[in-house]
Amino acid sequence: MTADKPVIGILGAGKFGVVLARLAAAAGYRVLIAGSGDPKRIALPHDVLAHGATATTAAAVAQQAEIVILALPLNKYREIPANALAGKLVIDAMNYWWAADGVQAEFTDPLTSSSEIVQNHLSASRVVKAFNHMGYTDLEDEARPAGQTDRKAIGVAADDAEALDLVASIVNDIGFHPVRLRQLADGAKLEPGTEPFGADVDAAELQAMIDRFPTSQRGLRRAAALAARNSPASAD
């Protein structure tokens, strides 16, 4: 563990949160991880514990971690303690996954990304979108040290340039090439229904996919919604 690295907290100790904990702990971060209830219910694999990750309560994560990663179902976002996270950097790794979580009207507006909705809830935090588009098994299997040629890429989207760089450095530390998107709203380009979602590709290919967003399913829906909003009929 390295003293100069921020303490990372993870809210959500499911399939995805535990892999993130393992990678962050192996990269030298002190990691706190919580589910919705008793930390004793969290079965952290031995190698995660050995690297210094600790299972605790969500309240302790929110209070003690300097950077908090959201790895819980998006339909629970209102349970995220906004006051306790005020002033902190929060990484949103969540997705609107209607098949599992049910359809929720607020996430169906193609003009608003889910991370903007999370930022609205966490109005006193700096929210950065990252990690959402890669499946947990790829995340687990594909982490590679910097400099290795077959490194895969992870998109990072934020409005705040300093927060963007900090999260990009965490992505790099845990084994992936960060690809920066310079607005939180551009996180829409990494959401379900886009090419990067579920992709396991290098930085050049991820950037190409992001650039093709306008022709993705999500991009086309966004263009249609924008056209409808700007049409003279919608002004009536």
Ligand SMILES: NC(=O)c1ccc[n+]([C@@H]2O[C@H](COP(=O)([O-])OP(=O)(O)OC[C@H]3O[C@@H](n4cnc5c(N)ncnc54)[C@H](OP(=O)(O)O)[C@@H]3O)[C@@H](O)[C@H]2O)c1
């Ligand atoms: N699975 C993937 O490959 C993947 C990839 C990228 C992003 N993601 C995103 O990561 C999130 C989690 O996915 P998952 O597959 O890991 O789901 P999962 O296995 O069902 O785990 C969900 C976790 O969230 C916890 N949780 C629920 N409410 C909470 C709260 N209020 N505070 C703290 N923790 C809470 C649950 O704890 P309890 O069991 O104690 O309720 C559980 O540990 C989703 O938003 C998903 O879109 C997943």
